Amino acid sequence: MIQAAVLGSPIGHSLSPTLHKCAYEVLGWDWDYTAVEVKSGELAQFIADNRKIFRGLSLTMPLKEEALMIADSLDPLVKRINAANTLIFEDHEISAYSTDVSGFAQALTKAEIVIPNEITILGGGATARSAIAALDSRGRTITVYSRSASRAAQLINSSISATVEVKDWSEAQSGLSAKLIIATTPSGATDHLIPSQTTGVLFESLYSPWPTKLLGRWQDAGGKYIDGLDLLVEQGIGQIELMAAEPLTLDLRSLAVTMRAAGLQKLGV
Numbered sequence: 543m544i545q546a547a548v549l550g551s552p553i554g555h556s557l558s559p560t561l562h563k564c565a566y567e568v569l570g571w572d573w574d575y576t577a578v579e580v581k582s583g584e585l586a587q588f589i590a591d592n593r594k595i596f597r598g599l600s601l602t603m604p605l606k607e608e609a610l611m612i613a614d615s616l617d618p619l620v621k622r623i624n625a626a627n628t629l630i631f632e633d634h635e636i637s638a639y640s641t642d643v644s645g646f647a648q649a650l651t652k653a654e655i656v657i658p659n660e661i662t663i664l665g666g667g668a669t670a671r672s673a674i675a676a677l678d679s680r681g682r683t684i685t686v687y688s689r690s691a692s693r694a695a696q697l698i699n700s701s702i703s704a705t706v707e708v709k710d711w712s713e714a715q716s717g718l719s720a721k722l723i724i725a726t727t728p729s730g731a732t733d734h735l736i737p738s739q740t741t742g743v744l745f746e747s748l749y750s751p752w753p754t755k756l757l758g759r760w761q762d763a764g765g766k767y768i769d770g771l772d773l774l775v776e777q778g779i780g781q782i783e784l785m786a787a788e789p790l791t792l793d794l795r796s797l798a799v800t801m802r803a804a805g806l807q808k809l810g811v
């Protein structure tokens with residue numbers, strides 16, 4: 543049986559095993575997928591001890607940046623966003639990829655969102671960099687609200703066509719008036735934010751807790767939204783294709799619907 547896993551900390555809440563195993567069942571693959579608690583600084587030792595077991599690994603926080611120091615080969619997109627969410631073991635080489643960027647793009651496309659020229663991103667970490675890469679286009683202004691100016695400064699580089707402005711987290715409330723708001727912060731970070739209007743679209747990248755307090759308020763006000771489960775499904779399909787080393791031939795939209803349903807059932811929604 544071919545093995546894959548998701549690594550991170552904390553990892554107990556992860557829906558990735560549910561979604562990936564659902565996909566394997568649909569595909570008729572004899573694969574298994576587990577969740578393993580791996581803390582910051584432990585990734586290299588884990589891989590040294592276990593790489594022969596796995597075809598590939600999914601990575602969540604806090605390992606997306608640490609992975610770059612371990613991989614032998616970095617996909618160009620990984621170099622651009624300085625983060626990876628997938629490691630593939632090929633012969634004697636470890637290759638790093640990111641499917642977060644395509645995950646954002648696919649989720650926005652599926653929701654039929656017309657991308658506006660002014661966008662708010664809440665948070666300044668690896669997930670924010672992926673969102674910016676997915677939305678990057680000349681003429682757009684992306685405003686990032688971050689607690690760490692130095693961390694957020696990594697978002698701005700010569701490969702970005704859009705104008706990126708970084709503002710202090712204390713001003714985040716004002717960012718909710720944008721036509722597209724993407725929340726990329728850890729759980730609880732946006733709990734204090736209260737939308738005064740919901741004419742835009744909120745893309746909440748988290749799925750645990752379900753919903754976040756911000757997303758719950760947005761839903762109660764009747765605002766349009768995309769939730770983190772859609773992102774997890776879309777980036778998960780990309781990871782499955784990377785681990786299989788070939789594109790999936792079945793209807794990906796149908797697969798995404800089935801995976802999402804499995805995730806909602808696991809969440810008890």
